Amino acid sequence: MDKYLDYILEQMKNLLAIDSPSGYTQKAANYLMAEYERLGYHPQKTVKGGVLVDLESGDVKHGVLLEAHVDTLGAMVSEIKENGRLKITPIGGMNANNAEAENCRIVTRFDGIYEGTCQLVNASIHVNGEYDKTGRSFDTVEIVLDEPVTDKESVAALGISTGDYVCFEPRTVITRSGYIKSRFLDDKLSAAILLGYAKYVKDENVSLKNRVYQHMTVFEEVGHGGAASVPDGVKDVISVDMGCVGNSLSCTERQVSICAKDSRGPYHYDLVTSLVKTARDMGLAYAVDVYPHYGSDADVALTAGYDVRHGLIGAGVYASHGYERSHVEGMKNTFLLLKGYLG
Known part of the structure; x- marks a missing residue:
């Protein structure tokens, strides 16, 4: 067995x-x-x-x-924002509350895979006075790319476009007591x-x-x-x-x-x-x-x-x-x- x-x-x-x-x-x-x-x-x-x-x-x-x-579950790029961040649309029942602060991979069709993080828009608590009051939805979270991009054009130059998949990190752990934890x-x-x-x-x-x-x-x-x-x-x-x-x-x-x-x-x-x-x-x-x-x-x-x-x-x-x-x-x-x- x-x-x-x-x-x-x-x-x-x-x-x-x-x-x-x-x-x-x-x-x-x-x-x-x-x-x-x-x-x-x-x-x-x-x-x-x-x-x-x-x-x-x-x-x-x-x-x-x-x-x-x-x-x-996952997400897809629905818009490249003017500031170089990515707006996403969920695939399946992905919930923005659970996606927030998760590392992810952006899979382009022809130009490889890039890394990023799903964050609340204006995610720094020391800057955003409305952090606690903001409802989490796919209108209020975004993908922050781990690339030196600051505008729409520099993101497009990487080969990232609308329709690219966003895959979230599973973080798989099996504990000593036998619990299995993962997305x-x-x-x-x-x-x-x-x-x-x-x-x-x-x-x-x-x-x-x-x-x-x-x-x-x-x-x-x-x-x-x-x-x-x-x-x-x-x-x-x-x-x-x-x-x-x-x-x-x-x-x-x-x-x-x-x-x-x-x-x-x-x-x-x-x-x-x-x-x-x-x-x-x-x-x-x-x-x-x-x-x-x-x-x-x-x-x-x-x-x-x-x-x-x-x-x-x-x-x-x-x-x-x-x-x-x-x-x-x-x-x-x-x-x-x-x-x-x-x-």
């Missing part, structure tokens, strides 16, 4: 180190393609840029599709868990009852990651995404969360019941919760018209869409639930 958990943590760190806000995910997808091939699989790159792989075991007439996503655990922690499950199936030569596929999507944060590429024969779509931790919810970072309902509605009753029974029978640390502000790739598959049952599980993650925190026990419980449920 330990070798699979160590592998999951290694893959999580590798994925978190690759910038991949929605729409700029080709490097992460290429990494996944190479890793699946190294494990002995035959992955396919979807037209949209995701990665789909058949675990090559089980009855194709009742397939199970596991979905995680490797696209993250973008949503959903690269789950993507690593799926890789760990694929490694387990291959290494242990597991014979699965039902055909299992994995789909690493690349547009989840903007709402259409799971809208395509469901293989023929799939009857169940399970999103492996972050489990919510917060007020009025029972899940902690050390548990696997099983979602009964999110903002789009209830998940399939029979599938949720089967997941809960598996977790209970295995003695796993788990929680069943209702997520008040959430949508998943499994939801999107139904919206796209697929006639499937859908479910959602994931390791508990606190401070979602900010500097997130989970725990290796939550990761372990999620891996074990997949292992037990899929047989």
Whole structure:
């Protein structure tokens, strides 16, 4: 067991180190393609840029599709200001309060990558008397480039332009007590868990009852990651995404969360019941919760018209869409639930 958990943590760190806000995910997808091939699989790159792989075991007439996503939050340059600062527009649910004071990288289309920091406009407290009173929004924060630029023309001369991606530093830390802290655990922690499950199936030569596929999507944060590429024969779509931790919810970072309902509605009753029974029978640390502000790739598959049952599980993650925190026990419980449920 330990070798699979160590592998999951290694893959999580590798994925978190690759910038991949929605729409700029080709490097992460290429990494996944190479890793699946190294494990002995035959992955396919979807037209949209995701990665789909058949675990090559089980009855194709009742397939199970596991979905995680490797696209993250981020931003895009929307204007070069006259003073050489960059106005940005968020990608996905990036929040200006959480972006403030974070280091970032500006990826130009043709002229390399530059570094900078997201700051409040007029960010010096010793100068700005309205610092505490200013509401944080993408109209009041900006990117300060780590380049000697003072006007619009000098920024343009670097090759920076509107439409360039802004990628935020993940700051990944694993503490001695097992807590995992990073931006973008949503959903690269789950993507690593799926890789760990694929490694387990291959290494242990597991014979699965039902055909299992994995789909690493690349547009989840903007709402259409799971809208395509469901293989023929799939009857169940399970999103492996972050489990919510917060007020009025029972899940902690050390548990696997099983979602009964999110903002789009209830998940399939029979599938949720089967997941809960598996977790209970295995003695796993788990929680069943209702997520008040959430949508998943499994939801999107139904919206796209697929006639499937859908479910959602994931390791508990606190401070979602900010500097997130989970725990290796939550990761372990999620891996074990997949292992037990899929047989």
